[in-house]
Amino acid sequence: MRRITRAATVLALGLVILVPLFPLYWMVISALKGPEELQKAPPTWFPSHVTFSAFGEVFQAVPFGSAFVSSVLIAGVSTLSVLVTSVMAGFVFAKYRFRGRDLLFWSVVATMFLPPVVTLVPLYWLVSTMGLADSYLGVMLPWLANAFGIFLMRQFIADVPEELIEAARLDGASEARIVWQIVTPLLRPALVSLAIFAFVFYWNNFLWPLSILQSDDKFPVVLALSRLLSYSTSVQYQNVVMAGALIASVPTIVVFLLAQRVFVQSISRTGVKG
Amino acid sequence: MTVQASRSARRGAAIAFLSPAMAVIVLFVAVPIALTFWISLHDWSMYTPLSQMTWRGLGNYTDLLHSDDFLNALGNTLVYVVLVLVTTVPLALALGMLLYFPKAAGKAVARAALFSTYVIPTVAIAIVWGALYAPDYGPISQALGAVGIDSPAWLSDPQTALLSLVIFHVWQMTGYYTILVIAGLTQIPDDVYEAARIDGAGFWRQTFSVTLPLLRRTTTFIVLIAAINAIQVFDPVYILTQGGPAESTTVLSYAIQRAAFQNGMAGQASAMAFSLLLVLVAVAGVVLAAMRRRTAAEGRS
Numbered sequence: 001m002r003r004i005t006r007a008a009t010v011l012a013l014g015l016v017i018l019v020p021l022f023p024l025y026w027m028v029i030s031a032l033k034g035p036e037e038l039q040k041a042p043p044t045w046f047p048s049h050v051t052f053s054a055f056g057e058v059f060q061a062v063p064f065g066s067a068f069v070s071s072v073l074i075a076g077v078s079t080l081s082v083l084v085t086s087v088m089a090g091f092v093f094a095k096y097r098f099r100g101r102d103l104l105f106w107s108v109v110a111t112m113f114l115p116p117v118v119t120l121v122p123l124y125w126l127v128s129t130m131g132l133a134d135s136y137l138g139v140m141l142p143w144l145a146n147a148f149g150i151f152l153m154r155q156f157i158a159d160v161p162e163e164l165i166e167a168a169r170l171d172g173a174s175e176a177r178i179v180w181q182i183v184t185p186l187l188r189p190a191l192v193s194l195a196i197f198a199f200v201f202y203w204n205n206f207l208w209p210l211s212i213l214q215s216d217d218k219f220p221v222v223l224a225l226s227r228l229l230s231y232s233t234s235v236q237y238q239n240v241v242m243a244g245a246l247i248a249s250v251p252t253i254v255v256f257l258l259a260q261r262v263f264v265q266s267i268s269r270t271g272v273k274g
Numbered sequence: 275m276t277v278q279a280s281r282s283a284r285r286g287a288a289i290a291f292l293s294p295a296m297a298v299i300v301l302f303v304a305v306p307i308a309l310t311f312w313i314s315l316h317d318w319s320m321y322t323p324l325s326q327m328t329w330r331g332l333g334n335y336t337d338l339l340h341s342d343d344f345l346n347a348l349g350n351t352l353v354y355v356v357l358v359l360v361t362t363v364p365l366a367l368a369l370g371m372l373l374y375f376p377k378a379a380g381k382a383v384a385r386a387a388l389f390s391t392y393v394i395p396t397v398a399i400a401i402v403w404g405a406l407y408a409p410d411y412g413p414i415s416q417a418l419g420a421v422g423i424d425s426p427a428w429l430s431d432p433q434t435a436l437l438s439l440v441i442f443h444v445w446q447m448t449g450y451y452t453i454l455v456i457a458g459l460t461q462i463p464d465d466v467y468e469a470a471r472i473d474g475a476g477f478w479r480q481t482f483s484v485t486l487p488l489l490r491r492t493t494t495f496i497v498l499i500a501a502i503n504a505i506q507v508f509d510p511v512y513i514l515t516q517g518g519p520a521e522s523t524t525v526l527s528y529a530i531q532r533a534a535f536q537n538g539m540a541g542q543a544s545a546m547a548f549s550l551l552l553v554l555v556a557v558a559g560v561v562l563a564a565m566r567r568r569t570a571a572e573g574r575s
Contacts, residue, residue: 009376016369016384020391020449026413027402041410041418045574063413076369078424079499088291096288097292111303113498113558115506117527118547122309122533123302124320142302145295175287204395205528206509222397235411242405245398256393260386 027249031055031242038238058247061231061240062171065128066217067224068247070136074220075202078140082198083191085145091179095165104156112147114206124211134214143202149194156190157183192233193262200252221248276542314545319538327541334545344546349527350436351505353450354525358504362448363496368564369448370455371485385456388449396509403442415482415500425518429514432522437457439510439523447503451496458492459485494565498558526550 017155030038031054039187058064123142124133133137160183184191206222208266213219219227228244231237338344346401369388373381388441406414407428415425428438462485472478486493505514508527511517515534517524524532526546534543 009372009378010380012372013378013380014560015385016372017380017387019445020387021400023402023406023445024390024394026406027399030402030405038411042416043411043413045413083297088506089295092288094292098288108299108324111299113554115550116305116528117508117530119303119306119310119505120531121320121540121544121547122306124534125313125540126302126306126311127326129324142298142392146297146309150295175284175291179291200393204393205395205398206395206512207531210512211531219292222395225395225401229513234336235408238405238411243403244400248398249394251392252393252395255322256390256575258385260389273498 027242027246031246032241035236035239045090048052051239053265054243055247057240058244062224062228062244064217064221064228064244064247065226067219067221071203071219071220071222071251073136074139075199078143078202079195079198081144082146082149083195086149086188086194087155087157087184087191088179089145089150090155091156091183093150094095094160095162106235108147109151110147112151119221120207120211123208127212133212136218138212139209139218139220142208143205146198149198152190152194152197153187156187160186171174183208189262193261196255196259196262199255203252279405296448302553305496309493310544310548310551313540316541320534320540321538329368333540335549337542338545338549342526343521345527345532347524347526347546349526351450351526354436354443354507355441355501355504356446357437358443359497359500360438361444362451362500363446363493363532365444366455366496367486369452369491370459371454371481373454380408385453386390388452390449391446392450397513400442400510400513401447403438403445403510406491427556430519432518432520435519435523438509439514442510442514443504447500451500454499455494457487464489488569491565494561498561501557505550 029045029047032050033044034051034053037044037048089108093101103236127133127138129139129143130138132141135224164182165178168182173182194264203220204222205220206226209220209223212222216224216227224239225244225248229241232241298335313327315329315331316323317330318327328351365368373385373388406412409425409427409430414428426434429435464483466488467480470484475483506527507525508531511525512524512529512531515523517528527550530543530546531552533539533546
């Protein structure tokens with residue numbers, strides 16, 4: 001009986017590893033196959049001829065290089081901004097007392113649950129009225145601060161001992177100095193996880209850039225990828241599309257693997273998607 | 275520094291620290307919510323100036339009630355959300371227990387593998403699923419054929435297209451909810467299980483009398499988050515089906531984006547968006563009230 005349970009557990013764990021990873025495996029082998037092999041039905045489960053030519057073709061089919069730069073810029077700037085604004089606002093919500101604080105805080109938190117599509121039309125109107133349609137700033141501006149970051153930082157800053165802050169005040173430290181030189185260094189794991197969350201979120205974000213950008217040369221990677229897909233739906237180009245998908249996924253996978261532990265821990269702390 | 279001076283310094287600091295974040299949230303979240311409602315009362319194409327809006331009152335809303343397209347999108351969304359909830363939530367609970375309780379090698383790898391599906395861009399991995407589902411060239415139909423099952427046409431059949439998107443969603447999101455379950459499990463003290471064992475409770479008894487009741491808050495939260503994530507599904511629909519075949523995968527978020535950005539009907543799109551918001555608020559209200567009542571009842575007992 002015990003042996004059967006044991007075997008079932010091992011089998012289940014095996015499935016839990018295989019099922020999530022199989023599509024990734026398929027992405028990689030399809031990117032490495034040549035056009036003839038892709039047109040074989042039934043498909044081969046391992047490439048008989050490995051070729052890397054698809055990875056070069058991606059960059060000829062769509063401006064994937066500049067898309068990569070766009071994504072780094074958009075995700076990078078947005079992430080930095082979210083870190084700074086969240087620490088400041090989180091500090092106020094965690095450590096200052098004022099009337100209406102909790103109401104304000106929970107109203108902000110409630111916006112975390114708002115599906116972006118609800119406000120898509122007015123957001124488009126606002127940003128284009130500001131003259132920012134089809135610009136990097138237009139893509140980034142509505143996302144330069146978010147409720148998730150504020151919530152996460154408030155949770156962690158609440159754990160910073162009050163005495164530490166009082167002592168600094170008695171020493172004559174300004175409030176800005178307290179935030180940046182005393183509180184922030186204590187938040188390192190939380191900041192790392194927020195940075196990863198934000199980076200992954202902005203890197204993957206599709207609906208808003210799709211709605212606000214028109215020119216190919218400003219497209220982030222996910223938009224370039226969807227454009228690539230529409231150019232090459234025929235199965236013989238599948239290696240090119242898959243190579244594009246792989247390249248688009250690499251940064252988020254790398255970031256995830258580097259900081260997997262902190263990432264998973266911080267979800268436990270909050271439980272919400274950015 | 276006097277107490278007075280430090281207090282006013284703190285007030286200044288509070289305003290300075292809060293204003294960047296609040297400016298973004300007010301301008302790009304709060305104001306747009308109000309604007310969505312305002313626009314929903316008008317006829318308007320987004321690509322013309324606001325001055326060319328014409329007042330319709332609640333006309334867009336009454337139109338929606340008679341619009342087959344909207345009712346179809348609403349129905350598809352409902353089916354999608356329900357199917358996602360009844361699969362992901364039990365699956366995440368089971369996987370969470372599998373990855374928390376037994377002492378087995380490979381648990382860390384399994385957690386990482388499960389969670390990796392969540393960080394990959396949806397657009398990229400949806401493309402891969404398109405290939406997995408392909409009728410002749412795809413591995414799924416081949417694998418099913420190998421065990422003697424006639425594979426459905428998945429994304430190209432109106433009967434199965436929405437289900438195919440549900441399967442993709444479950445594959446993508448279950449890992450994330452599983453991590454939440456594991457986090458909830460770590461909150462349950464060991465001595466509760468000890469006591470249950472002394473009382474002679476076996477594994478199933480422990481699961482149904484200890485684990486699941488004590489996980490209720492986590493489970494409620496997951497239901498809420500999973501529902502909200504499922505309601506806003508857009509990327510895989512855009513990439514894989516464009517709402518087809520025969521409108522069978524047109525869900526609300528896709529219908530809203532299409533009405534506004536492709537058909538130039540911003541007023542109607544906003545009416546759909548605002549209705550979606552109302553539904554969400556109602557659902558969240560019911561879930562939270564149920565949770566609060568349970569907590570209150572527990573507090574009394």
